[in-house]
Structure formats: C-alpha cells, structure tokens
Amino acid sequence: MLNDVSSPTPEHTTYSDRAAALWRMVQDKTPLIQCLTNTVVQPLTANMLIAGGAAPAMVDVVGEADVFAAIASGVLINLGTVAPSQQDAMPEAAQAAHDNGTPWVLDPVAIGALPVRTALAHRLLDFSPTVVRGNASEIIALAGGVGGRGVDSTASVEEAADAAQAVSQITGGVVAVSGEIDLITDGFRRIQCENGTPMLTQITGAGCSLGAYIAAFVAAGDDPLLATAAAHACFGIAGEQAAAQAKGPGSFGVSLLDELSLLDEETIRARARLS
Amino acid sequence: MLNDVSSPTPEHTTYSDRAAALWRMVQDKTPLIQCLTNTVVQPLTANMLIAGGAAPAMVDVVGEADVFAAIASGVLINLGTVAPSQQDAMPEAAQAAHDNGTPWVLDPVAIGALPVRTALAHRLLDFSPTVVRGNASEIIALAGGVGGRGVDSTASVEEAADAAQAVSQITGGVVAVSGEIDLITDGFRRIQCENGTPMLTQITGAGCSLGAYIAAFVAAGDDPLLATAAAHACFGIAGEQAAAQAKGPGSFGVSLLDELSLLDEETIRARARLS
Amino acid sequence: MLNDVSSPTPEHTTYSDRAAALWRMVQDKTPLIQCLTNTVVQPLTANMLIAGGAAPAMVDVVGEADVFAAIASGVLINLGTVAPSQQDAMPEAAQAAHDNGTPWVLDPVAIGALPVRTALAHRLLDFSPTVVRGNASEIIALAGGVGGRGVDSTASVEEAADAAQAVSQITGGVVAVSGEIDLITDGFRRIQCENGTPMLTQITGAGCSLGAYIAAFVAAGDDPLLATAAAHACFGIAGEQAAAQAKGPGSFGVSLLDELSLLDEETIRARARLS
Numbered sequence: 001m002l003n004d005v006s007s008p009t010p011e012h013t014t015y016s017d018r019a020a021a022l023w024r025m026v027q028d029k030t031p032l033i034q035c036l037t038n039t040v041v042q043p044l045t046a047n048m049l050i051a052g053g054a055a056p057a058m059v060d061v062v063g064e065a066d067v068f069a070a071i072a073s074g075v076l077i078n079l080g081t082v083a084p085s086q087q088d089a090m091p092e093a094a095q096a097a098h099d100n101g102t103p104w105v106l107d108p109v110a111i112g113a114l115p116v117r118t119a120l121a122h123r124l125l126d127f128s129p130t131v132v133r134g135n136a137s138e139i140i141a142l143a144g145g146v147g148g149r150g151v152d153s154t155a156s157v158e159e160a161a162d163a164a165q166a167v168s169q170i171t172g173g174v175v176a177v178s179g180e181i182d183l184i185t186d187g188f189r190r191i192q193c194e195n196g197t198p199m200l201t202q203i204t205g206a207g208c209s210l211g212a213y214i215a216a217f218v219a220a221g222d223d224p225l226l227a228t229a230a231a232h233a234c235f236g237i238a239g240e241q242a243a244a245q246a247k248g249p250g251s252f253g254v255s256l257l258d259e260l261s262l263l264d265e266e267t268i269r270a271r272a273r274l275s
Numbered sequence: 276m277l278n279d280v281s282s283p284t285p286e287h288t289t290y291s292d293r294a295a296a297l298w299r300m301v302q303d304k305t306p307l308i309q310c311l312t313n314t315v316v317q318p319l320t321a322n323m324l325i326a327g328g329a330a331p332a333m334v335d336v337v338g339e340a341d342v343f344a345a346i347a348s349g350v351l352i353n354l355g356t357v358a359p360s361q362q363d364a365m366p367e368a369a370q371a372a373h374d375n376g377t378p379w380v381l382d383p384v385a386i387g388a389l390p391v392r393t394a395l396a397h398r399l400l401d402f403s404p405t406v407v408r409g410n411a412s413e414i415i416a417l418a419g420g421v422g423g424r425g426v427d428s429t430a431s432v433e434e435a436a437d438a439a440q441a442v443s444q445i446t447g448g449v450v451a452v453s454g455e456i457d458l459i460t461d462g463f464r465r466i467q468c469e470n471g472t473p474m475l476t477q478i479t480g481a482g483c484s485l486g487a488y489i490a491a492f493v494a495a496g497d498d499p500l501l502a503t504a505a506a507h508a509c510f511g512i513a514g515e516q517a518a519a520q521a522k523g524p525g526s527f528g529v530s531l532l533d534e535l536s537l538l539d540e541e542t543i544r545a546r547a548r549l550s
Numbered sequence: 551m552l553n554d555v556s557s558p559t560p561e562h563t564t565y566s567d568r569a570a571a572l573w574r575m576v577q578d579k580t581p582l583i584q585c586l587t588n589t590v591v592q593p594l595t596a597n598m599l600i601a602g603g604a605a606p607a608m609v610d611v612v613g614e615a616d617v618f619a620a621i622a623s624g625v626l627i628n629l630g631t632v633a634p635s636q637q638d639a640m641p642e643a644a645q646a647a648h649d650n651g652t653p654w655v656l657d658p659v660a661i662g663a664l665p666v667r668t669a670l671a672h673r674l675l676d677f678s679p680t681v682v683r684g685n686a687s688e689i690i691a692l693a694g695g696v697g698g699r700g701v702d703s704t705a706s707v708e709e710a711a712d713a714a715q716a717v718s719q720i721t722g723g724v725v726a727v728s729g730e731i732d733l734i735t736d737g738f739r740r741i742q743c744e745n746g747t748p749m750l751t752q753i754t755g756a757g758c759s760l761g762a763y764i765a766a767f768v769a770a771g772d773d774p775l776l777a778t779a780a781a782h783a784c785f786g787i788a789g790e791q792a793a794a795q796a797k798g799p800g801s802f803g804v805s806l807l808d809e810l811s812l813l814d815e816e817t818i819r820a821r822a823r824l825s
Contacts, residue, residue, distance in 0.1 A: 314589045317589055317590040318590055318591070318593055318594065318754060318755070321590050321754035321755075322753055322754050322799060322800075322803070325752055325753065325754060325799065326752070326798065326799050326800070331754065332660065333588065333589070333590050333630070333631050334631075334660075334664065335631060335633075336631070336632055336633060336634070336637075336666055337634075337666075338665055338666045339664045339665065339666050339667070342663065342664060342665065343663075343664065346663070358633065360633045360634050360635075528800065529800035529801055529803075529804055530800060530801075531800065532798060532799050532800030532803075533796075533797045533798030533799065533800040533801055534798070535798075536752070536798040536799050536800075537797075537798055
C-alpha cells in the first residue's frame with residue numbers, strides 16, 4: 001500500500017486501488033440487478049452484467065416491479081423506450097427501491113425534447129436516485145435546461161458540470177456525466193474518469209449497459225461516488241482492451257464482453273485513470 | 276442398427292441415434308416456431324432457431340397470437356418479461372395451440388416470488404403444455420412449492436424430481452428440469468442429459484432459447500419425451516464445442532450459433548450423453 | 551464520368567457511381583433515423599445504422615413518436631411485433647412524417663395471414679410512405695393479394711412485380727421487393743440489385759435492418775428510387791464480404807457489422823450490381 005502523501009501520484013493510486021477493490025466486491029457478492037430498461041439494449045445489458053460479475057433480472061411490469069425492487073441488490077431505471085407498461089412500472093420500482101433502501105440508478109435517456117420521458121424523469125427524481133447517469137445534454141435537461149438531439153449529446157461534459165451539481169442537490173445522490181472525460185460528483189466531491197474509447201459510441205447500448213454496471217458496483221460497495229467512478233473505470237478499461245483488437249463495431253461488441261469477463265484487479269490498478 | 280440387448284451401452288447408443296435422427300427431422304421439416312417470449316432473449320432465440328434448422332416467428336399480440344398458433348408447427352410461451360399485452364396474448368396462443376393440436380412449450384421463468392407471472396403460469400397449465408421447461412426452482416414453484424432467487428435456481432435438479440413428476444401429472448406432458456445434469460420426464464419414463472457447459476450460464480438467454488429449440492424438436496418428432504431430450508443433447512453439444520474455442524462470453528455466444536448451424540448426425544451420435 | 555451511351559456497361563457503371571456517392575452522403579450527414587420496429591431486431595437495427603454512418607433513435611411511444619418524426623431525418627415503421635402501444639404510435643409517427651416532409655419507410659412484415667398488422671399496414675398507406683420494403687409475399691398482400699407463411703416469402707420477386715407496381719401507384723413512392731434479386735421501382739423506373747448472399751437469411755433481422763438503412767439513404771439523398779437501390783447494393787456488398795469470412799451465422803452477424811463500417815466508395819463502385 002502506497003503512502004498517499006509521499007506517492008508521486010497519490011490520488012490516481014488511491015482511486016485505482018479502490019476501483020480494483022470494488023470490482024472484487026462485485027465478483028464476490030454477485031449482486032442481483034433489476035433492470036427496467038429499453039428494449040434495444042436489454043440483451044447487451046444482461047450480458048454485460050453477467051460478464052461483469054452480477055446477475056441481471058429484467059422485471060419491469062406493474063405488480064412485480066415493486067416486489068422485486070424490495071429484494072434486489074440494485075435497480076436500474078433507463079428511459080430509452082418507455083412503453084406505457086414501463087411508464088407505470090418505473091415509479092413503482094423507484095418507490096419500492098427508495099422505501100426499502102435498495103440503491104438505484106436513473107438513466108434519463110434522450111430527455112429534453114421528448115415530453116413523455118422528460119416528465120417521467122422529473123417524477124422519478126422524487127424517489128432520490130442513488131446515481132443519475134447521462135450524457136451532458138441529458139443532465140442539463142434534467143436540471144431544467146435545454147436538451148440535445150435524440151440520444152446523442154450536443155453539449156460538452158464541462159458545460160454540464162453546473163447542471164450535475166444542481167441535480168445532485170435535488171437528489172442528494174451521485175450524478176455522472178458521460179463523455180470523453182467522465183465527470184462524477186456527489187455535489188461535494190468530484191472524480192474524473194479518463195478511461196474509455198470512441199468505439200464505445202459505435203455500438204448501441206454501451207452507455208445504457210454502463211448504467212446497469214454502476215448499479216452493480218453501488219450495490220456491492222459502501223460509497224456510491226467511488227462505486228460509480230470505479231464502474232466507469234472498469235467499463236472503460238474493458239472497452240480500451242476490446243478496441244485494441246477489434247476490426248469494427250461487430251467484433252468490438254464481442255470483445256467487450258470477453259474483456260469485461262477477463263478483468264482482474266492487477267489490470268484495474270494499472271490502467272484506471274481516475275482523478 | 277445396434278441390438279439394444281447385446282450392445283455394451285445400449286441405452287446411450289439408442290438415445291444418441293434417436294437424437295441424431297430427430298435433429299435430421301428438424302433440418303428436413305424446418306418447423307415454424309411461434310415465440311411469445313421475453314424481450315431480452317428474442318434476438319438470440321430467433322437466431323438459435325434459424326441456426327438449429329427451424330423458422331422463428333415472434334407473433335405475440337392479441338388477435339394474431341391465436342391465428343398463428345393454429346398454423347404454426349410449434350409454440351413457445353416464455354414468461355421472462357410479461358408486459359400486459361403478452362399477458363393477454365399468451366392464454367390466447369395457448370388455447371389455440373391446445374385446440375388445434377399444435378405442440379407447445381411453457382417456460383415459467385422466475386415464477387415463485389413474482390406474482391403476475393406465477394398466476395399466469397398456473398393459468399396456462401390448463402392448456403396442457405406439451406413440454407414444461409425450467410430450472411429446479413421454477414419447476415418446484417410450478418408444482419406449488421417455494422421458488423428461487425429471480426432467474427437463477429437455488430434448488431438442485433434432484434430436489435425438483437418430485438415436483439417434475441407432479442407437474443407432469445397435471446399437464447399430462449413432458450417436464451424438463453435444466454441444471455448441470457438435465458432431467459426430462461413424462462411422469463413414467465425419465466431421461467437424463469449430461470451435455471452442456473457452464474458457459475451456457477454466462478450468456479443471457481441460453482435456457483430461454485433452448486425452450487424454443489425444444490419446440491422445434493417436438494414439432495418435428497413423434498415422441499415429445501425423446502424430442503425434448505434430443506433438443507437438450509444437441510443444444511448441449513453445440514455449447515460444448517463453442518466453449519472449447521471461446522475466450523469469454525462474447526465469443527462464446529458467437530460460436531454457439533456457428534456450432535449449432537454446423538452440427539451433424541455423426542457428431543450427435545458420438546457426443547450425446549443421454550441415459 | 552463515363553458516357554452512358556458509349557460505355558460497354560453504362561447502367562452498371564452509372565448506378566455504381568451513384569451508389570458510392572449516396573453512401574458518401576450518408577457518412578457526411580449522419581442522418582438521424584427514428585425506428586418504430588419490432589423488438590426482435592432492435593439491437594441489430596441500431597448497430598447497423600451506426601455502422602452504416604447514421605444515428606438511430608428508437609422513439610416509438612404515443613406522445614413522442616410524432617414529436618420526433620417532425621425532427622428526424624428519416625423514419626422506419628416495421629410491423630414485426632406490433633404491441634398495442636406501437637399500434638397507436640405508428641400512425642402518429644407516419645402522420646407527422648407525412649405532414650413534415652420527413653421521408654419514411656414502411657416494412658409490412660408478415661402481413662397477409664395476420665389480421666392486426668395487415669389492417670395497420672393498409673391504414674399506414676394513407677400517409678404515403680416514401681418507400682415500402684418487403685418480400686414478395688408481403689408486397690403481394692399489400693396490393694390486396696394472398697400473403698405468405700409468416701416472415702418468409704413463398705412467392706418469387708418476379709411474381710410480385712405487378713403488385714409492386716400497384717402499391718407504388720397507391721403510395722406515389724418507391725417499392726422494393728427483396729429476394730435473390732431485389733426489385734426496386736417507383737412505378738415508372740425499375741432497378742434490379744443482384745448484391746447479397748444467402749447468409750443474410752440465416753440471421754434474424756437483416757431485412758428489417760435493411761429497411762432502416764434505406765431510410766438513412768433516402769434521408770441523405772434526393773432521389774428515393776436511387777437511394778433505395780444504393781442501400782440494397784451497399785448492404786448486399788457488406789453481406790458478401792462478411793459471408794466470405796464467416797464460419798456460421800454467429801460470426802456472419804459480427805462480420806456484417808464490421809464490413810458495413812469498413813465500406814468505402816471504391817469498393818462500392820467495384821462491386822455494386824445494379825441494373
């Protein structure tokens with residue numbers, strides 16, 4: 001264990017060690033993650049969770065969403081395709097998670113211009129999500145600003161820093177803004193993650209799957225801020241390793257699952273870029 | 276044709292030959308399999324059916340589910356994500372399958388703790404599924420016992436043997452309990468299948484796809500017990516061959532489809548482990 | 551620029567050049583394609599669009615479908631799994647696309663024998679789809695004839711030529727009949743595309759993804775007939791290149807995405823088979 005004071009890069013070292021330790025906790029606990037998520041990314045999300053050491057369960061209907069949120073280790077609510085049935089089940093799950101102390105992650109996909117999900121996202125804020133994860137446009141829209149163009153962000157992460165702070169004050173939880181450099185804050189502390197690869201934007205569902213992966217880390221750990229940052233780093237490292245061997249987005253998606261399942265603490269400690 | 280009495284391993288040989296013959300019948304008939312299944316596994320299930328020699332059709336809305344069940348070769352009803360629309364369409368399809376003599380498979384995913392699907396599963400039993408396929412916890416819950424933790428079984432296959440017998444007496448059909456060693460029974464005869472690999476639990480939807488693959492074999496063959504056992508063996512063999520070359524769950528999923536499409540009778544006869 | 555009259559294969563050359571130019575326009579414009587499509591093929595469709603240079607957005611709920619169709623570059627409406635929510639959202643999107651001049655593609659999957667989607671398809675024709683894409687049985691059914699067996703066509707492309715003409719006169723738009731040789735017509739002109747591989751029928755969702763890919767080309771180009779033909783050629787070329795290296799349908803699906811992302815104008819000019 002390096003001494004934080006004498007080490008030349010203390011924060012990097014500390015965060016990397018903690019990221020590796022959190023990854024280990026996920027492997028040891030196999031947290032059960034309930035996902036109410038969009039139909040486009042359900043297969044990838046489930047496979048990412050398994051490869052990452054967690055157990056997925058897509059329980060998203062009224063009358064079951066609350067029952068399961070009470071017993072799950074963590075919950076993801078992702079607004080990517082909000083069919084009426086999910087519109088009803090999501091507040092049910094969020095309330096049950098909130099009432100039972102189950103950590104939960106909100107991913108407000110493409111809110112801003114789209115009215116149904118925007119109203120739903122604001123309604124879900126009442127149930128104090130442990131983590132909100134989105135791109136810059138989504139976080140700005142959640143804070144009350146103007147949103148982006150569909151699922152792609154038109155704002156930069158830095159432009160969303162104030163919005164992240166504002167959302168964090170509403171929820172009392174963590175807010176993560178994904179981008180070239182990810183910003184993770186709980187309103188007081190702020191961690192940046194530089195892991196990742198542009199290839200993650202060349203397949204559908206990487207960001208959405210990251211939301212579920214964050215839920216697994218938050219479920220396994222004690223500190224949601226660190227857990228969220230660790231999830232970003234581990235996911236980004238797997239992405240970097242997959243990109244190094246991929247011919248295109250098809251083989252990248254395959255390798256991403258392989259690499260996520262092959263992660264180990266030594267690699268995380270060596271490659272995590274958290275500050 | 277070997278003589279069952281004089282052969283040193285008569286049952287193995289017989290079952291393997293029959294499994295190979297049933298696989299051939301699927302290839303020759305290209306059974307059309309209607310799937311009312313969960314949204315997480317639809318892509319894999321459709322691709323597995325095609326790779327396995329069948330033709331998939333995901334017809335799962337009210338007003339079409341019954342029309343199609345009357346003309347399909349076989350039907351799969353899988354309770355993994357029971358949106359209200361599917362809750363209505365499933366009994367419609369089951370009744371039409373029952374009334375028209377279309378063989379159908381029930382996969383009662385994660386019943387037990389989850390009330391909506393548990394009630395639905397028991398209601399569907401009235402339409403006499405040709406085959407019920409589940410893990411040990413699910414079969415125990417279907418027989419009236421206590422279920423497991425989400426989609427993963429907490430009970431062993433052997434513990435579910437009595438429950439399988441009980442469910443078989445209710446339906447008059449075949450019950451398959453998936454696990455390290457699969458148990459397939461029609462209440463009188465009992466076949467065990469030792470094919471498979473732990474990698475099949477490292478991707479989402481392998482078990483669910485097996486349910487559809489069983490429907491194809493039952494549709495193509497005459498004896499649902501043997502057809503169900505043959506489907507388990509062929510699926511397991513493809514899994515074993517994929518695992519031998521996979522780096523992780525991503526490449527395993529890719530190879531599983533490749534290997535399923537490359538199966539042949541000789542390989543099935545040599546590798547099927549049915550007893 | 552070759553002279554069409556003196557060139558030994560004038561039409562091939564011209565169409566190939568135009569296909570390459572249209573592909574370039576898709577890359578440069580990154581059209582935003584809204585998909586209301588079936589849950590089986592959503593992941594592949596989204597990944598195909600990204601690999602092909604477009605941006606996908608699966609916005610398919612009432613109250614958002616119209617908002618998004620007004621701002622999207624193009625819209626795909628595919629009737630593969632028409633849950634009640636989609637049955638309501640599809641006319642909403644079609645009307646908004648029509649009223650706002652957004653080009654849109656209708657894929658009437660498996661209409662004919664299935665009543666809900668057949669009625670829906672005819673209702674959607676009122677909103678003048680820019681392109682209708684289907685197999686021979688589907689186009690014949692849309693023109694008022696007898697349909698096929700589920701998702702697979704039982705009629706030949708040539709048998710559907712009159713039906714394509716008839717549908718084109720109803721919509722005033724382009725009709726594409728997919729098959730071994732694809733037929734694309736606007737009721738006056740007729741283009742054939744010979745690119746492709748039987749492997750494209752060995753994975754689920756290739757045809758459905760082609761529908762979205764067509765929407766991207768139509769959105770980027772000026773001439774819907776040429777854009778539709780170019781999309782068929784580019785998609786078919788990527789399929790041919792993927793088939794040359796695939797071991798089976800699993801690796802074919804992976805390579806198809808890789809090859810689509812690696813296409814370039816030179817390859818398209820050399821390999822497009824349009825006449």
